[in-house]
Amino acid sequence: MSLQFKIADLTPAPQHHTAMLATAWCAERAGDVYTACAAELPVALKVSKAAEVIEISGMASGRFGFACSRCAEPAELTVRAEFEHRFVGPGQLDAGDGEVDAFDADPDVSEHDGVHVLLDDLLIELLLIELPAVPLCSEQCLGLCTQCGTNFNQQRCTCQPKADRVSPWASLASITVADKPVA
Ligand SMILES: [Zn+2]
Numbered sequence: 001m002s003l004q005f006k007i008a009d010l011t012p013a014p015q016h017h018t019a020m021l022a023t024a025w026c027a028e029r030a031g032d033v034y035t036a037c038a039a040e041l042p043v044a045l046k047v048s049k050a051a052e053v054i055e056i057s058g059m060a061s062g063r064f065g066f067a068c069s070r071c072a073e074p075a076e077l078t079v080r081a082e083f084e085h086r087f088v089g090p091g092q093l094d095a096g097d098g099e100v101d102a103f104d105a106d107p108d109v110s111e112h113d114g115v116h117v118l119l120d121d122l123l124i125e126l127l128l129i130e131l132p133a134v135p136l137c138s139e140q141c142l143g144l145c146t147q148c149g150t151n152f153n154q155q156r157c158t159c160q161p162k163a164d165r166v167s168p169w170a171s172l173a174s175i176t177v178a179d180k181p182v183a
C-alpha cells in the first residue's frame with residue numbers, strides 16, 4: 001500500500017501521524033547492494049495545510065543489510081532521513097511562463113495532484129541518499145588478499161607481493177655510497 005494523505009482531510013493545525021513505508025522498492029531501487037531488514041519501515045510525520053500548500057516534516061529510519069565492499073562479509077547499517085517538504089498545488093511549479101520563482105528552484109518543494117499527497121517516492125529518495133554507495137562492514141575493514149582471498153580481518157596469509165608490485169626504486173637499495181669525512 002502506498003503512503004499518502006487525502007488533502008481534504010488535512011487541516012491548518014499540524015497533525016501527527018505514524019505510518020509504515022513498504023520496503024518492496026529496495027530490491028529494485030537499492031539494486032544489488034542493499035536489502036531491507038524489514039518489510040516495512042516506520043515513518044513519523046507532521047502534516048499541515050495552508051491554502052493549497054501542504055507542509056510535511058518528519059523522520060524515516062530503517063535497517064539495511066549489505067555485503068561489505070572490501071571483504072564481502074554480510075553487515076547491516078541503520079539510516080535515518082529527516083526531512084521537511086512542501087507540496088504546492090497542481091501547475092504551481094515551472095508553469096512554463098519563463099519565470100523561475102523560489103518554489104521552482106527548491107528541491108524540497110513538489111506538486112500534489114489536488115487530491116492526494118503521495119509520499120512513497122519522496123521518502124524512498126531521501127533514504128537512498130543516506131545509503132553509502134560503497135558500504136563497509138567497518139571503516140577499518142582490511143579487505144581480502146587479492147591472491148588467495150584470505151579475509152585480513154580474520155587472519156593473515158603467506159602470499160608474497162607480486163613481482164610487478166616491486167618499487168621502481170628497489171635497485172637503489174644496493175648502491176653503496178662511500179662515507180666522506182666532513183671537512
Ligand atoms: Zn569488510
Ligand SMILES: [Zn+2]
Binds near residue numbers: 146148157
Ligand atoms: Zn593471500
